[in-house]
Amino acid sequence: MGHQDKLVLGADIGGTKIAAGLVDQHGVIRKQSRAPMVAAGEPQEGLAAVCGAIETLLSNSGDRPKIEAIGICAPGPLNPETGMILNPPNLPIWQNYPLGDELRRRFAVDVKIDNDANAAAFAEAKWGAGRGYRNVFYATIGTGIGTGIVLDQKVFHGKTGAAGEGGHMGVDIHGPICNCGKRGCIETLAAGPAIARRARQKLSKYPDSVLREMCAGNPQALTSHMVAKAYALADRAAQEVMQETLDLLAYWLGNIVDLLEPDVIIIGGGASLMLVPFLEEIRARWKGACLNPAPLDIPLLPAHYGEDAGIAGAAALCAME
Numbered sequence: 001m002g003h004q005d006k007l008v009l010g011a012d013i014g015g016t017k018i019a020a021g022l023v024d025q026h027g028v029i030r031k032q033s034r035a036p037m038v039a040a041g042e043p044q045e046g047l048a049a050v051c052g053a054i055e056t057l058l059s060n061s062g063d064r065p066k067i068e069a070i071g072i073c074a075p076g077p078l079n080p081e082t083g084m085i086l087n088p089p090n091l092p093i094w095q096n097y098p099l100g101d102e103l104r105r106r107f108a109v110d111v112k113i114d115n116d117a118n119a120a121a122f123a124e125a126k127w128g129a130g131r132g133y134r135n136v137f138y139a140t141i142g143t144g145i146g147t148g149i150v151l152d153q154k155v156f157h158g159k160t161g162a163a164g165e166g167g168h169m170g171v172d173i174h175g176p177i178c179n180c181g182k183r184g185c186i187e188t189l190a191a192g193p194a195i196a197r198r199a200r201q202k203l204s205k206y207p208d209s210v211l212r213e214m215c216a217g218n219p220q221a222l223t224s225h226m227v228a229k230a231y232a233l234a235d236r237a238a239q240e241v242m243q244e245t246l247d248l249l250a251y252w253l254g255n256i257v258d259l260l261e262p263d264v265i266i267i268g269g270g271a272s273l274m275l276v277p278f279l280e281e282i283r284a285r286w287k288g289a290c291l292n293p294a295p296l297d298i299p300l301l302p303a304h305y306g307e308d309a310g311i312a313g314a315a316a317l318c319a320m321e
């Protein structure tokens with residue numbers, strides 16, 4: 001790594017692992033490594049795991065590169081203003097923990113913190129598929145649906161940092177109960193597990209579905225990826241599930257268009273690969289479903305960053321112009 005590079009360290013802290021990377025001023029991840037995270041125990045053990053991951057990355061990167069800042073993305077809720085981790089259900093080791101201050105003290109650089117979807121949204125807006133657009137709406141679709149809103153190059157945080165939870169917008173007041181406790185959130189209707197659940201429910205209607213073979217007769221083993229595969233084989237059950245999923249996502253994103261009228265909408269996350277071939281179909285459903293007079297002027301694009309969205313996102317939080 002040359003001396004002209006301005007490197008930022010981005011660390012993506014999850015419930016079981018830490019992914020850390022050195023990211024340059026163009027958003028290119030130059031070097032990365034993974035380490036286990038400690039989910040429960042003393043808060044200091046969690047800090048030690050993060051510091052260890054950062055140290056390992058730095059000492060394995062030639063003659064220890066100088067870093068300008070550290071960006072962190074972590075499970076919420078957290079306060080991006082103060083760098084406090086509040087009470088994350090996926091990371092119970094930290095309760096009201098001043099992670100930002102601790103890391104600042106340890107590494108003597110500026111530290112920025114945000115939740116994973118906000119951070120990934122910012123990386124897309126700055127360096128990825130949203131580059132050049134003023135206002136960006138980003139959704140990561142995987143086991144859940146996380147979203148981030150970037151307005152005029154700034155993540156929109158709301159009053160306390162809790163804004164931008166578009167995955168928990170209700171689209172069906174009679175729908176199933178979501179992990180968050182609310183009913184009928186888009187997450188509980190269109191994320192990976194919901195796609196698998198709806199496929200499971202189709203098996204009695206379509207006893208000849210290829211999905212039955214794919215899960216070896218065990219419906220509990222059905223995954224959204226099997227639905228995508230079965231769809232490619234023109235399986236009727238999979239076709240129905242996909243059409244329902246596209247209807248739901250289009251309805252939800254149509255609401256987003258009417259609320260925000262973003263310049264671009266970007267879809268990332270683990271389930272996005274199966275959705276990418278259908279992005280134009282989702283957009284086509286906006287016609288007549290949005291109050292907005294020109295919803296089809298808003299591009300719906302696949303994310304630039306894949307599995308590394310967390311590292312890029314964390315780094316983007318503190319990347320200088």
Ligand SMILES: [Zn+2]
Pocket residue numbers: 167168178179180181182185187188
């Ligand atoms: Zn919810």
